[in-house]
Amino acid sequence: MASIVLENITKKFGKVTALDGVNLQIDDGEFIVLLGPSGSGKTTLMYLIAGIYRPTSGRILFDGRDVTNLPPKERNVGLVFQNWALYPHMKVFDNIAFPLTLKKADKNTIQQRVHEVANMLRIEALLDRYPWQLSGGQQQRVAIARALVKQPQILLFDEPLSNLDALLRIGVRTELKRLQKDLKITSVYVTHDQAEALAIADRIAVINNGKLIQVGTPNEIYYNPRHTFVAGFVGNPPANLLNAEFDGTRLTIETKTFQAPAELLQRISGRRRIVLGFRPEKGSLLDHITENAVGIEVQVYEVESMGREQIVTVSIEQTMVKVLRPSEEKFQVGQRLFLCVDIKDLMLFDFDTNEALDVR
Amino acid sequence: MIRERSSRKWELWAFLAPALVVVVIFYVVPLILTVYTSFTPLRNWNIQRYATRLIGFYNYQKLFHAIANDPSVRAVFLTTAVFVGCTLLVNVLGGLILALLTFFVDRKTNSIASTIWLLPRMSPIAVYGLVWYYFFHGSGVGTLNSLFLRLGFIDKPIAWGQAFIPYGPWSVIIFVNGLVGVSFGMIVLSSAIKSIPGEFVIAARVDGATDWQICRRVLIPQIKWHIMYVTTWQLLSLLTSYAHTYLLVSWRLVNKSYGTPWALYVYDLAFTGVFDQGLAAAAGTLLVLVGGLLGLITLRILGFGRLMTEPRGDI
Incomplete structure (x- = not known):
C-alpha cells in the first residue's frame, strides 16, 4: 500500500516528447485509470511508475519517498500486461512463483504464497498446466496472480482486458474492481476504453499528447468535462x-x-x-x-x-x-x-x- | 479427377526437380562413387587398372588397423574429436553470448559489433588464414610473439602451433575455426531473441530480475530450439570442414598430426603422399556414416519430430 506522487514529470525519447509536465497525486488504496488514445503517453507514464523508464525531468514519490532513480525491483510493483506476458516455457505454478524465485524465497514460502493467490483467483486446478493450454480469461488470472504473489505496494495494469472477448471483459472488469477493493492495493490502470474507465475507476486521469487533460471521478469526467477533448472522448457516443x-x-x-x-x-x-x-x-x-x-x-x-x-x-x-x-x-x-x-x-x-x- | 491429380503431381515434381537434380549430381552420385571406390584398390588415379577390381573390406581393415596401431592416425582421430567438440562449444557458446550481449546494447553499437564478427565469414579463406598465420607465426615477427616479447611474458619466440604438442596446435586450429563459426550462431540466435515479445523482459525486470536472470530464465529457454539447431548444423559442418586447417598445416604453422582433422586426412590420403584413393574413399565413407549417425542422434535428442508436429504458442 502506498500513495504515489508524480511531480512535473517530463519524458523525452530523442526528439519526441512522450510526457510533458505531468502532475498527479494518487492516494493510498485508490484505483486510478489513465485514459487516453493510443500514443497519448499513458503506457509511458505507467512504465515510469514501474521504473522501466527514468523521467527526463521531474520526481516520483511513493509514500513521500523519492523513488525516481530506483530500479524496478526496489519499487515493489506488480504489473499485468495486455498480452499477459506469461512465460511459455513455464507451467502456471512456475509463472506465478517466478518473482519469488528471483528473490530466492524458500520453497515452503513459495508453495504457500502461490497457493494462496491461486486460491484467491480460483486457478488452483490449473497450476500444473502450461499457459498455452489455458483460455484467455484463465491466462489473465494467472497474470494477475503473478503480479499479486510478491505482495506489491502498487499494482499496474496495462490494458489487461483488451485481449478478452467483449462478454468476458465485462465480467472480469467487475471482478477486478472487487479484488482491488478487497486488497486495497493502490492501482494504476491504463486503458483507451472510456467505458472501462468509467466502470472501474475511483478517479480517471485523461491524458492526450503527453499532457494530463483532466483528473476526476467518473461522474466529474462524464458530466463536467473541463476540455473538449474529454467531452469528445468519453461516452458512447461521446458528447x-x-x-x-x-x-x-x-x-x-x-x-x-x-x-x-x-x-x-x-x-x-x-x-x-x-x-x-x-x-x-x-x-x-x-x-x-x-x-x-x-x-x-x-x-x-x-x-x-x-x-x-x-x-x-x-x-x-x-x-x-x-x-x-x-x-x-x-x-x-x-x-x-x-x-x-x-x-x-x-x-x-x-x-x-x-x-x-x-x-x- | 484422376487427370487433375496426376497433373498436380507433375507440378509438384516440376517444382522439386531443380533441387533434386543438384542433390543427385553433387551428393548422391559422388556418395555412391565414393562407397564403390572404397571397395577397390584405386591408387595414383590409375582408374583403368584398379577401378574395376573389387577387394571387399580390405580398405576398411587397413583403416581400422591404422587407427588402432599408427600413432599419427590415432593423433588424427583424437584431434578430430577434440577439434569438433571444442570448436562446436566455442561456436555455439560464443554465438549465444554475443547474441545475448547484442540484445542489451543499443542498436548502433550492435550493428558495428555484428559486422566485426562477420568479417571472418566475409573474407576469403586464404586471406583470413594468412592473418592468423602471421598472428601465431613462430618467429619474432609473429604478432603474438612480438607482443608477448615486448610485454616480457616470454624471452624467446615460440612456435605456437608446433610447440606444446598436442595442446599448441589444437588451440590454434580451434581458435581460428571457432572465430569463423561464431557469427553463424550469433545471427541465428540474435534474430531468435529479437522475436521474443518485449513484455517478457519488462515483466521480468519489474519482478526484479537481473540481466543474468533474464538471460538464463526468460531468453535462453525460449530460444532452446534455435540453440539446438545451431548446434546440429555446426556439428555437421565442423566434421567435414578442412579448408582452414589445410592451409595452416600446409604452411607448417601447426603440427601435421595434431592439426589434421579427419576430413583433411581423407584429402591427404587421396591427393598427397600415398595417393591411395581407395583408402581415402573408405575414410570418407566412415566420415559420412559418423556424420549421419551424429545428425540422427542430435535430431532425436532435439525431438525434431515433436518440433514439427506439436502446436506451440497461443491457441
Missing part, C-alpha cells in the same frame, strides 16, 4: 460539440440562429466564438421547443437501434449530431424536428483553448 458564433445576443450554428439564454451570457462573456456541447442522452427531438431549453431545427439523417435505446443522427446543415432516445420513439429518415437541450445540460467551451467556460 456532441458544435462551433457557435455569438453576436452579443444570438448564437449561430452554421446558418441556424437562436436567442442565447440569459443564463449563459455571463459564461460566454463577450466571446465571438464558442464551442457548445451536450451529451447525446440529454438531447430530445420534438416538434416544438420546450421551456428552459435551446432548440434548433434539424433533419433526421439515420437511425441505429441499440436494443433498449436508439442512436438518432440528425443534421444541422453539414454538422452531424447524435442523440440517444428510447426505442419507443419513432423517427423517419428525412423527418424535420427540433433538437432541444435543457440549458442546464449545455456545456460551454472556449473556441481557442478548448477549455470549459465556468460560471464565475
Whole structure:
C-alpha cells in the first residue's frame, strides 16, 4: 500500500516528447485509470511508475519517498500486461512463483504464497498446466496472480482486458474492481476504453499528447468535462460539440440562429466564438421547443437501434449530431424536428483553448 | 479427377526437380562413387587398372588397423574429436553470448559489433588464414610473439602451433575455426531473441530480475530450439570442414598430426603422399556414416519430430 506522487514529470525519447509536465497525486488504496488514445503517453507514464523508464525531468514519490532513480525491483510493483506476458516455457505454478524465485524465497514460502493467490483467483486446478493450454480469461488470472504473489505496494495494469472477448471483459472488469477493493492495493490502470474507465475507476486521469487533460471521478469526467477533448472522448457516443458564433445576443450554428439564454451570457462573456456541447442522452427531438431549453431545427439523417435505446443522427446543415432516445420513439429518415437541450445540460467551451467556460 | 491429380503431381515434381537434380549430381552420385571406390584398390588415379577390381573390406581393415596401431592416425582421430567438440562449444557458446550481449546494447553499437564478427565469414579463406598465420607465426615477427616479447611474458619466440604438442596446435586450429563459426550462431540466435515479445523482459525486470536472470530464465529457454539447431548444423559442418586447417598445416604453422582433422586426412590420403584413393574413399565413407549417425542422434535428442508436429504458442 502506498500513495504515489508524480511531480512535473517530463519524458523525452530523442526528439519526441512522450510526457510533458505531468502532475498527479494518487492516494493510498485508490484505483486510478489513465485514459487516453493510443500514443497519448499513458503506457509511458505507467512504465515510469514501474521504473522501466527514468523521467527526463521531474520526481516520483511513493509514500513521500523519492523513488525516481530506483530500479524496478526496489519499487515493489506488480504489473499485468495486455498480452499477459506469461512465460511459455513455464507451467502456471512456475509463472506465478517466478518473482519469488528471483528473490530466492524458500520453497515452503513459495508453495504457500502461490497457493494462496491461486486460491484467491480460483486457478488452483490449473497450476500444473502450461499457459498455452489455458483460455484467455484463465491466462489473465494467472497474470494477475503473478503480479499479486510478491505482495506489491502498487499494482499496474496495462490494458489487461483488451485481449478478452467483449462478454468476458465485462465480467472480469467487475471482478477486478472487487479484488482491488478487497486488497486495497493502490492501482494504476491504463486503458483507451472510456467505458472501462468509467466502470472501474475511483478517479480517471485523461491524458492526450503527453499532457494530463483532466483528473476526476467518473461522474466529474462524464458530466463536467473541463476540455473538449474529454467531452469528445468519453461516452458512447461521446458528447456532441458544435462551433457557435455569438453576436452579443444570438448564437449561430452554421446558418441556424437562436436567442442565447440569459443564463449563459455571463459564461460566454463577450466571446465571438464558442464551442457548445451536450451529451447525446440529454438531447430530445420534438416538434416544438420546450421551456428552459435551446432548440434548433434539424433533419433526421439515420437511425441505429441499440436494443433498449436508439442512436438518432440528425443534421444541422453539414454538422452531424447524435442523440440517444428510447426505442419507443419513432423517427423517419428525412423527418424535420427540433433538437432541444435543457440549458442546464449545455456545456460551454472556449473556441481557442478548448477549455470549459465556468460560471464565475 | 484422376487427370487433375496426376497433373498436380507433375507440378509438384516440376517444382522439386531443380533441387533434386543438384542433390543427385553433387551428393548422391559422388556418395555412391565414393562407397564403390572404397571397395577397390584405386591408387595414383590409375582408374583403368584398379577401378574395376573389387577387394571387399580390405580398405576398411587397413583403416581400422591404422587407427588402432599408427600413432599419427590415432593423433588424427583424437584431434578430430577434440577439434569438433571444442570448436562446436566455442561456436555455439560464443554465438549465444554475443547474441545475448547484442540484445542489451543499443542498436548502433550492435550493428558495428555484428559486422566485426562477420568479417571472418566475409573474407576469403586464404586471406583470413594468412592473418592468423602471421598472428601465431613462430618467429619474432609473429604478432603474438612480438607482443608477448615486448610485454616480457616470454624471452624467446615460440612456435605456437608446433610447440606444446598436442595442446599448441589444437588451440590454434580451434581458435581460428571457432572465430569463423561464431557469427553463424550469433545471427541465428540474435534474430531468435529479437522475436521474443518485449513484455517478457519488462515483466521480468519489474519482478526484479537481473540481466543474468533474464538471460538464463526468460531468453535462453525460449530460444532452446534455435540453440539446438545451431548446434546440429555446426556439428555437421565442423566434421567435414578442412579448408582452414589445410592451409595452416600446409604452411607448417601447426603440427601435421595434431592439426589434421579427419576430413583433411581423407584429402591427404587421396591427393598427397600415398595417393591411395581407395583408402581415402573408405575414410570418407566412415566420415559420412559418423556424420549421419551424429545428425540422427542430435535430431532425436532435439525431438525434431515433436518440433514439427506439436502446436506451440497461443491457441
